[in-house]
Amino acid sequence: MAIAILATKLMIPSPRTSVVNRSQLLALLQRGLDRRITLVAAPAGFGKTTLLSTWLHQTSHAKAWLTLDQRDNDPLRWLSYLVAALQTIEPTLGQSVQQALQAAQPAPSEQLLVSLINEIHRIKQPMLLVLDDYHVIENQAVDDMLNFLLEHMPNSMHLVLATREDPQIPLARLRARGQLNELRVADLRFNLAESSEFLNTVMGLHLPDQAIAKLETRTEGWVAGLQLAALSLQGQHDPNSFIETFSGQHQFILDYLLSEVLHQQTPAIQAFLLQTSILERMTGPLCDAVLNQTNSQSILAQIDQAHLFIVALDQQRAWYRYHQLFSDLLRQRLAQQLTQQELVALHQRASHWYQQHDLVLEAFQHATLAHDYQRAEELMIQMPLHANGFVSAMLNWLASLPNTVLDQQPSLWVRYAAILLVMGQTSGVEAKLQAAERGLEQQPNNEYTRDLSGQIAAARTTIALTQYQIETIIGQAQRAFAYLHPHNLPFRATANWALAYAYQVRGERHNTKLALSQAIELSQQANDTFTLILASIGMGQLQESNLELYRAAATYRHVLQLAGEQPQQIIYEAQLGLARISYQWNDLAAAEQHAQQSLQLALQYEQGIDRFILCELMLAQIKLAHNDLAGAKRLLDQTEQLARQHNFNQRFAEIAHLRIQLLLRETKLSNAKQLATSHQLAFCQAQSALAQAQPAAAIAILTPLQQQAQANNWPDQLVQACCLLALAYVAQGQNAQAIEWLKQALPLAEANQLIRTLLDYGPAMQQLLQLAQTHSLHSSLIDQALPLFNHSSSIKPQAKQVERLSEREIEVLQQIAAGYTDREIGERLYLSIYTVKVHARNIYAKLEVTNRTQAVARARSLGILPQT
Structure with missing residues (x-):
């Protein structure tokens, strides 16, 4: 399905007519064009966007601009907007990629990027691509796509990232190669001369040098802070007294300054600012709909001319947004001044406008802010469970609701549980399903409530599957089929998928195939990609068991195409299937690559999920095939230790099977026999x-x-x-x-x-x-x-050679060397403690050490970490 492109995201912001001359920074940007990438990284309010827009209007290079937002964490959406941005330079650029993105099953993103890069290469003129607000990107798949583009883009292209935090790209390597141009807080901060020019020339104040020096010191050159101070100073009868008292905690200063700014505006402008602060982006028709008026576009232009922390998003100045800090504080004051009923009405009108313009996510978000539970639920049903931006929005809303609200609408409890299962989380799901059942007891017995009971049963089949409770899966699946509405295709597909797993464990392969075929057919009819992926993986595993390896490999590759580049944990099984098949075909390099990719995905599951065990067993099997008995034993020992530590009883037999192969290779025959007998x-x-x-x-x-x-x-x-x-x-x-x-x-x-x-x-x-x-x-x-x-x-064991650490393992190792605890590392790298420990264990194994101190010392001796 084609993604609607919001043109304002592609517009280079118009430079203001009166700005501080930052010729040194502009020169730094211009000189950096001989490198691959320019990084402009600083917190909010340091003038990143203003600087870049000024530069782009001065340079002769062809240029493209893309302002990112949270929804661009969807890899296909990000790529669609990337192509659209480049087409502002050359309209025909990337047309084949656009067509591929609109296909029902888009090609892998790397393949699409290769096609796009080849097309860029054919354009010989130098070009600039600016990605503004890149800090909103939290999806590793998007970071990987950016890294691929950065690594392979032609020399005629220069990439610029504006962000509040360092992106997930190899900055150290780029610096070492001389390919990185950086502007950071120290560069963007106003010096005394620039502060003087800003306060006296741009803002029209006439402050003495001493007063400017005090403001510059107390704001530490923070552009937004200076602007707030300047706006508050306008009309002050005693500016020196104000400047003398300009101190204190950052947030308190902002609260004071903004209240002073607002008090200087007319009541009509104050009301407009406050009421439109509920919007992330503003245009005249949207504001008119929210405020029930017809002159919003002219008011927006008036606010723009008054420098009231508003940013024009296009050259026509039709779309705007408020500075984030300004917006936050306006919303605080709005909540204080309006009644709950008035605030709800604003959000409801915004929700209806967005829905009329096919912006379902925005419509949903405003419905939730209006506490319009019925409307939010109706919109939620229209949003796919497997899309990252939608999932986080739904989960955040459901988590914010009090239990009393959820109890009154059991369907919300069921939806909550279903979303958590899609995210690979089982903790707390059963409690939510039980809460839904208690709520249903108060509801009339009709077609709707029976269907909800069926949904609960279908959800329980998934929980039982993660716990290997075969009889429970079968019983709950039968209950789901009995209660689900015939047209509830997604939940019927889920129940069939889980039932197929139970049949597979029982060795009933014919029934397995029937259930999987039904799950695939139903999920295709429902356009439910998530369940289609699960069922297709199951079919691939069945084909493996039936020795249809070529068909199984094709099935697994189809799964990867269905998933695209979204980092869904569930596709770890497709990668692991390809690892097993590559192993059988004696392509050990491919087997290891697929197994490593599978392991990284499996580690994303919450603690208590044993998915990663099979991945590590595959890696140990590959070591055994390489005759690296010592390496296989190390990895097997660590995997078994972790399995016992977390009581992963269902995996003991599989661990024992590989242990026996190792013992036989070591000619420890009695030990092998004893282990084979004990595990039958x-x-x-x-x-x-x-x-x-x-x-x-x-x-x-x-x-x-x-x-x-x-x-x-x-x-x-x-x-x-x-x-x-x-x-x-x-x-x-x-x-x-x-x-x-x-x-x-x-x-x-x-x-x-x-x-x-x-x-x-x-x-x-x-x-x-x-x-x-x-x-x-x-x-x-x-x-x-x-x-x-x-x-x-x-083949000789390679015990003396150190196995290559992954990029994530190097990041963890760097944090270990810096002295951070596992918990602190998790917080800094956005990982669970469990995942940090797994990475640390893998690092110790690869470096052949047993603790942190030895790991750091060994890494430094090998040049992985710098010498102290």
């Missing part, structure tokens, strides 16, 4: 028996497993059983029977390129395959695998 891992028991030269015992274990796999049509287990039976019979000297068992396994293995299935059985399988060739059993898979045995066994 039949295939591992057979492997242990073979390793202990007990082929008859292995055959006794494997025969019923092979028969069960054959009867149930479980091809993955059938290949495993046949391979092990072949190894068992050849160990008994019954070569003919061994070849027969191998013949049963080879067609499925060859069709799916199960190279690692053969390689992981080691030298015994190598000898069996060589024997098979002498018995005229020829297979392209055998030909492909045999040379790899010697190559695989010749």
Whole structure:
């Protein structure tokens, strides 16, 4: 679906006719054009936008401007606006990307960026792109897209970021390469001469040098503070007395100054300022609708001319916004002066105007501010659960509501629970569902309330799934189907998806496929991308089990396309599926890349969710394939320790399976056998028996497993059983029977390129395959695998080489070196303590140390951290 472009976000703000001459800063900006990026970073009120708009109107370069807001945290929206901004330079630029973005399933953002960068490259004229207010971007996916653009954009393009905080880009690397031009608070702060020019020339005051020096010192050159002081000084009979008393806490100063400014305006202007402060952006028609009047555009122009902290957003001066601090304080005073009923009316009129102009999020936000619960709920239903900007708005509102309100509208409790589940949070969800049920007891039994009961049951299937409660999933799914309205497609899709998982665990693969097919069909009809992703992942996992690896890989890639670049935790399973398939195809580099990406996504789940365990087991498996037994053991030990610490009981068998493979490689055969027996891992028991030269015992274990796999049509287990039976019979000297068992396994293995299935059985399988060739059993898979045995066994452990730290791990390590605690690191990097500890554990493993002090010392010796 095409994203509506708000043209005012693309307008270069008009420079004021009277501004301070900042020629040195303009020269710094101009000289920085030979670098890749200019960063203008400072808190609010330091004149970043004014400086850049002045510069852009003076430079001869082609230029584009984009003012960002919270909604641009959606990667596809950000990219759409980026293209639109560049098209103000060249209208045909990025048309193919625009068309791709409007597709039902847009291509991956990196692919779209490659296309856009190639088009930019064909434009030879130098160009500037300014991204204003970049601090509103909190989505890592958008940061990654910016980094990709920055890394690959042609030399003819220069990027400018204006922000209140450092963006998530590699600033240190850019500095080291001489590619970064920086203007910060120290640069933007007014010096004494600039303060004098501003106060006396721009603001029309006639202050002595001593008074200006005092104001400059007490405001520390903060432009907005000086402007507030200047506005308050206008009309003061005793400016020296005012300046002498100009001190105190920042917020108290602002409160005083703004009240003085407001008191100097006419009652009509004061009323306009206060009542329009509820709006983030203003234009005449919107203000007219909110205030029930017809002359708002002329009043906006009057306020603009009076320098009352208003910023023009386009050259036509049709759209404006207030300075953020000014807006905040106006709203405080508005709440004091209007009755609740009057304030509600303003927000309701704003909500209706936004809805009429298809701006649903803004309409919803004003409905919530009006405490119009019914209207807010109606608008909330129109907003997709999986879109970041919408989710945060809905969650913030629901969290702000008192329980008494939620109890009166049980549907809000249900919506609250559903959104939390979409966000990967299970804590507190059951309590919300129970509250919804208590509220429903007071409601009449009708079609609407029955559907809500069905929604509650569907939500409980998801909770049960995270806790591996198979029977609960089945029971709640059946209840959901019984109560949900036939047209409630999203919740029916969710219940089918969870039911499919239960069937999969029970080995009922046919029923699994039916439930997943139903979930996919329903979610497609409902345009529910979130559940479609979940169900598609389930289908990919089923295809893996059925040894349809090529189809499974295509399914997982389709999932990544559906998700785009949004950092949804759920797609970790698609990345992990691609890691498993790449591993089977012996593409260990791709397997590791997918496993690392999967791990980063899995770590975004709240503490108590065990998703990351499987990712780390995959990484340990890859180390084992590289013959790095020490590295595999370290990672496996740490993963098992964390699983036991958090009682992830459902993962113990999977951990034990890999532990047994490691023990067999270490020839600790009795330990392997004991572990396989304690966890009742039949295939591992057979492997242990073979390793202990007990082929008859292995055959006794494997025969019923092979028969069960054959009867149930479980091809993955059938290949495993046949391979092990072949190894068992050849160990008994019954070569003919061994070849027969191998013949049963080879067609499925060859069709799916199960190279690692053969390689992981080691030298015994190598000898069996060589024997098979002498018995005229020829297979392209055998030909492909045999040379790899010697190559695989010749790979030496890389214990002396340090595994590369990720960028996030380096950030955590830097914080550790600075002496911050885990909690402080989490607050500074916006991570949970749990995630910080996981990163720290990974750092210790890669650096081969056991504590913080050793990690810092080791990192400094390797040049990862600078020497002190």
